Amino acid sequence: MIHAIKRGFIVVLGLLVLLSLPGFLWRPQQRSEVRSHYQTLMAPVFLVPGSSATQNRFNALVKELNRETPATHSLLRVEVKTTGQLVYTGRIQPGDTRPFIVVGFQNHHDGAQNILKQAKWFALAFNALQKTYKFNHFSAMGHSNGGLVLTLFLENSLDQSAVRANRLMTIATPFNLEEDDAAVDTPLFKTLEAGRQRLPRQLVVYSIAGSKTFTGDGIVPFDSVNRGKYLFQDQVKGFTQITVTGANANHADLPENQQIVALIRQDLLS
Amino acid sequence: MQITTSRLGTALIALEVNCQRNRQVAAIRQALRLIFPIILLGSLADFVDQAWLQRTGYFYQTLHVANWVFQLRVMRQYLRLISAGTLGLAAILMAFAVSFYLVAPVTRQTSNRLMAGMTAVISLKFFNVSRPSVLALRPIKWASANLGLQGILMGILIGLLVGNSYRWLLVHHETTGLTGPFLLMSGWLLGTTALGLLWVTTQTVSLNAAFVSAIQWPFRLPHFILGLLGYSGLTSLYAWLGVLEPITPSGQTVATAQNLEAVLNHAGWQLPHPVTLHTVVDVYANFGGTGMLLGLVLAILLVHGHTRHHAVAWLSLVPTLGNFGAPIMVGLPVMLSPLLGIPFLLAPLVCISVSWLCLRLAWVPAVAYPLLTGTPGPFLAFLGTGGNWSALVLGLVNLALSTAIYYPFVKWHVQAQAQIAGEVADDDPRN
Incomplete structure (x- = not known):
């Protein structure tokens, strides 16, 4: 009897060893497995201003976003010179896992050729920052042409094996530039459309349109913002379009619009 | 020594018998035994779902389940429905x-x-x-x-x-x-x-x-020894009273994330937070679920006597090996049993103290890799430290310690059951 019970004890110990075997065999792969699903604590939020605006464009917005949140987030501003040189102002506080990083360009002029150049410059700044801060996921917000810069960057320059894009919010981004005629495709839109399959699959995109008149926000035609669906729909994990009207709904005021600030809090920072 | 032990044992057996003869406790115990098969089935479903079919599961990772299992999604839906309907x-x-x-x-x-x-x-x-x-x-x-x-x-x-x-x-x-x-x-x-x-x-x-x-409010995230012991004691007490699922949020804490970051981005194994709830309690004091229940199962298999104990231990073996403790809590039941409550509280506390000491003296490194659900208890530390042998030894030491702590109480419990059943408690000739 006692012998039989001791046998049960030994059977369980044997089972323990048996169940541990797959773990022993798997252990050499463990490090790479852990690394592949590893997400850094830091996930910065990139902010890219539109044409004619500098890296100081979002100072007021960041101040606004930092109000009423338990932890304030630091603000780092980067200006990319036409030579590719990076000029930093502000700093990321140690321990801040969600810093805002504003990337502005010395050449911040409008026009398709400039926007393509700005996307390259953004990639330059992004890679330098990624090397410094070693984050492996991030979110981004672009106002006006800044959204085009980010979309071009995501399509062409993001190393998706190293860095994961979580969320993208574009505010009044003219995917078809200032083209009023819905039947005309600008060359930049065609470029964006051609590269849409390279967009990160797990990305969640929000496109916000301001509506001052029934056709647009005073500068960007509504139809041009609406073109975003041809790029993101069925390419990314989620695509949401939002139209904001009321006070401060004209193009330049949109980043400080209270509804949009609330949307940024809710959809980009949460 | 021999006499004091047996006097303590007699007193505890009397306490257990009186407690079980209490009308209220008797009704609760009958009810627990009644629902034992349901809890067992639900725990098995939970175990298979979490350890075999989810990305954070031990068998999912080590046996590459995703490559060979058929209709993974449907199976998960089926198992989750079973778990919802039982547990x-x-x-x-x-x-x-x-x-x-x-x-x-x-x-x-x-x-x-x-x-x-x-x-x-x-x-x-x-x-x-x-x-x-x-x-x-x-x-x-x-x-x-x-x-x-x-x-x-x-x-x-x-x-x-x-x-x-x-x-x-x-x-x-x-x-x-x-x-x-x-x-x-x-x-x-x-x-x-x-x-x-x-x-x-x-x-x-x-x-x-x-x-x-x-009941959640007393829990804070402590990083000092008294906090670890207090946390474990409170969790055990709640479980003993019938809160069989951990009620503290089990998300990744900042300390755990920083530990992992340090290990992945720097050479060597230097952790900023070697002693946390995660590196001590989750890894070294949770074999078989809250209360080191794997030790209880082993102790039952070492004690000769009551067949119900053995039946419950064998039936609950699979979930217990995967650290799902609910079946054995309900089946014996450990819940509301004063005699089994003592080692249930004591065994994790001893294991925590020993492990804390080993970590403090840097005899074993702290775990940094994420733990996989369903990993056999003593093996948790080995995988969590990326294959450190002294961590495995410490895990085995803790298992032996908890088995030894449970052993006398299980013996007395068997005697108490025998008394209640009206049988003559046959004395072990070795005593």
Whole structure:
């Protein structure tokens, strides 16, 4: 009897060893497995201003976003010179896992050729920052042409094996530039459309349109913002379009619009 | 030494016997044993789902389940449904069974017993109803969260309340015919409905949700030894009382994330936070679930005697090896047993102290890699440290320690069961 019970004890110990075997065999792969699903604590939020605006464009917005949140987030501003040189102002506080990083360009002029150049410059700044801060996921917000810069960057320059894009919010981004005629495709839109399959699959995109008149926000035609669906729909994990009207709904005021600030809090920072 | 031990043992056996002869405890124990098969099935489903079919599962990772299993998604849906229907309704089952068993000795009529059980279930549901649906006069929606393993204690309390009052009424009033049971049942339901409505209008959450958040407040995230022991003691106490699911949020803490970051981005194994709840309690004091239940299973298999103990141990073996402790808690039951409660509280505390010492003296490195669900207990530290042998040895030492702590208590428990069953406790010749 006692012998039989001791046998049960030994059977369980044997089972323990048996169940541990797959773990022993798997252990050499463990490090790479852990690394592949590893997400850094830091996930910065990139902010890219539109044409004619500098890296100081979002100072007021960041101040606004930092109000009423338990932890304030630091603000780092980067200006990319036409030579590719990076000029930093502000700093990321140690321990801040969600810093805002504003990337502005010395050449911040409008026009398709400039926007393509700005996307390259953004990639330059992004890679330098990624090397410094070693984050492996991030979110981004672009106002006006800044959204085009980010979309071009995501399509062409993001190393998706190293860095994961979580969320993208574009505010009044003219995917078809200032083209009023819905039947005309600008060359930049065609470029964006051609590269849409390279967009990160797990990305969640929000496109916000301001509506001052029934056709647009005073500068960007509504139809041009609406073109975003041809790029993101069925390419990314989620695509949401939002139209904001009321006070401060004209193009330049949109980043400080209270509804949009609330949307940024809710959809980009949460 | 021999005499004091056996005197202590005799005293504890007497305590256990008296406790089990108590009418309330007896009813609860009967109810727990009744729902044991249901809890076992649910735990098995949970174990397979979490350890085999989810990305964070031990077998999923090590056996590359994703490459060969067929219809993974459908299987997960199926298993989760099983788990929801068994573990997810544990509180309701307990309310019914406790009330039923309390009334059973005083009435011959099955209908009275069943009615007592049903009344308890309905009463429990009155306190777990969607508040907006009641207040806005919309169709009533029942709240079903927190009726699972966390809510067992609540189910027991409602069962005791209903069962005892039913019992009192049955003893003091004649309840033959149709009107008697009707008056009894309707009186109870009218009363609890009023109480339930009072609860809903004054409170924003269901009774069970309120209970869970009320017992959560003592938990902080401690990084010092007293905090670790206090945390473990409180968790064990709650589990012993019938909160069988950990109630603290099990997300990744900042310290855990920083540990992992340090290991992945720097050479060597230098951790910023070597002693945390995660690196001590989760890794070294949780074999078989809260209370080192794997040690209990091994101790049972070493003790000769009562067959029910062995049957429960063998049946619960698979979930216990994957650190799912609910079946053995309910099956023996360990819950509300004073004799088994002592090692249940003690074994994790000893393991925590030993492991804390080893970590502090840097005899073993702290774990940094994420732990996989369903990893055999003593093997957790080995994988968590990326294959450190001294961590594996410490895990085995802890298993041996907990088995040794459980062993005498299991022996006494077997003797206590024998006394209750009216058998003559045959003395072990070696004593």
